[in-house]
Amino acid sequence: MNRFYRFLLISTLLIGSAVFAAEAQKDEATENYTKWELPKAAKARFGKGGINALQFSPDGTQIAVGSSIGIWIYNLNTGKEIDLLPGRSQSIAFSPDGRFIASGGGKFSFRGGGLQLWETTTRQKVALTDGHRSASALHFSEDGKTLVTLEGWGDAIGKLDVETGEGDVKNIEDRSWKKITRRSSPEPYALAHNKFAIGVQVGKIELWDTTTGEKLSTLSGHGGPLPPIEDRLAIQEDNHDQPFFLPDEGVHVLILEFSPDGTKLASGSKDKTVRLWDTDTDEELAILQKHTGWINALAFSADGKRLASGSTDKTVNLWDTDTGELIATFTGHLNGIVALSFSPDGSTLASGSTDGTIKFWNTETGELLPISITEHTKWVKSVSFSEDNSALVSVAFNGILEFWDLNTWQKTGSQNAVHGDLLRGSTLSPDGKKLASVGAKATMFFEAGGSGATLSTQMTDRRVQLTEARTGRELATLDETDGIMDSGNSMAFSPDGKTVAFDSSGKICLWNTETENIINISLIDEENVPENPNNADGNGDFVFPPGMMPHHITPSISALVFSADGKKLISGNMGGKVQMWDTETGVALAPFLAGQDMEEAVKGGPGNFTVTYRDIISALAFSSNGTLLAVGGNQKIRLLGSSKQPRLKDGPRGATSLAFSPDDTVLLAGLRNGGIELFDLTTGEKIKTLKGHTATVETLVFSHDGKTLISTGQDGIILLWDWDEAVKN
Known part of the structure; x- marks a missing residue:
């Protein structure tokens, strides 16, 4: 019997009655997880949200999945959902005794995340004192009494008493926006008991003291020259025996992870390498190089002897941290890896992918285990x-x-x-x-x-x-x-x-x-091709070769919609132009919006020019009766077709999806922050905002009978709304 399953069986038999009671409450509803923790007016939710983090429970019987909508708890004997702890979760930490689970919503707190603490047996949320913001990294003290948090953009350290919910937050002045006005994107974080690490610009990593808030050192290596082959613990096979250099610009560190004892730090980067660092001496211990894509997931085993790395190349590599040797490579995911976690005894590795699945691997034999978790689609x-x-x-x-x-x-x-x-x-x-x-x-x-x-x-x-x-x-x-x-x-x-x-x-x-x-x-109008796009050096006019300039300055189509009868097509482009076309002949009909002057939009000269778009058309929608066209752009939402139509009051910028209600009395606008705003078309007033998504709303569609609204998002979920309930004030 696999050590993990033996461990799982023994641990299950030893679990307290309170855990069984908590799970029993969900047994009957387990199959109906589509109705757990729904937003107001929603009837069901399909999909569980994209995977951000994975963590086995200390007893190895459960796994927690931090997703775009909350923490999903799964029973590892059955692979079934036990519970959903709502609220966007980017990072997860169990207390050493398994009594508590903490969730950090990351730096994007406006999208529904925040620092949350739950009792694992009762699934009750612990009330926290004010002052804690959304956490980007979490770490429990060895005795499990204190939760340490790296908050916001790595600019504050919080310490929380898990029994009382009280704590304090220490701002780090040198990490404030006043001191750092520009930051890398992404900017990864990792937290140990005495240090925290931050990936900054051009492949560098900063180490900071969690107590004093002072910067300790800067680690450099990603994006620089590789050492001679004899000094490398692992190299990419096709490099042969020649060292090579990686560009400094844009070689960001994507992921950081401390070993359980905090003595080592692993980093993964766009340069396709994993690097191991000694956190006491700042020495680079090893360069692990077998991936062919960016490295964006890392996990240490509990004893720190093995490291798992996941990549956009869809593979997971298992490494020996003492020798730097590659132990195994796991393949089978359809898309890149985003999260990894070892079971407490190290015999099983869980890998989460943007393909929406979590797979479990035997770390001794390399075989794929029969248990699988699905429906965590990213987008x-x-x-x-x-x-x-x-x-x-x-x-x-x-x-x-x-x-x-x-x-x-x-x-x-x-x-x-x-x-x-x-x-x-x-x-x-x-x-x-x-x-x-x-x-x-x-x-x-x-x-x-x-x-x-x-x-x-x-x-x-x-x-x-x-x-x-x-x-x-x-x-x-x-x-x-x-x-x-x-x-x-x-x-x-x-x-x-x-x-x-x-x-x-x-x-x-x-x-x-x-x-x-x-x-x-x-779409190419030769008469409007500028012959002098503001030559950068100012010496004479520059005429672009035939066939070249139109591809550069003809704005791409960014939105398309048919009229209800299918006889007309509306197009919107990056330059803000909105045009109607006859679908039978392809002939241009009346233009709705002319868009910006492309001669003014093009700056620079041959080989070095840019195009700046001010009002990209991001969404279009026709009313069912064909009298109104809604146009969403960077600047605002416009309603075209009737001079008597009131303008929208406090209409949002950058709507990503638009739809008219079945009776054409309400306009719906899906936004980048996950909200869906409803506007009364008779007055232009905003009725309400439907809140349920935690990322950009992609689609708004009504059922054929008009009773159900469907919304999809970049958070990986589909929400089904009862339209009568949704539209009520």
């Missing part, structure tokens, strides 16, 4: 109802389609429709039966607690694929022979599900998927 792009409103289909950023039964609130299946690592663009047909998409191969980094992804490399698949959602079968494809080049930033299905609109290298394509007819709408 849900879009959804669509079935024609009878009984089912829902959703598509994630990585092309994973999931199917949900709205009568049982259960997932009924999934399908992988990806052709690459992510979907650069995608749209579901109104009946949810077809997916149109453009894929890309990319290295993606998701910062814990952040929103969206950072791409280091991206190679777009030069084809548009039409897929049968339920089976994943490819129905049709457009490729380079059809004139498809760089496509897919914006895509939309016509209301009848027959035509797909998408942008492609200076044009909009209207693809009738039944007749295979394609209408190409050129």
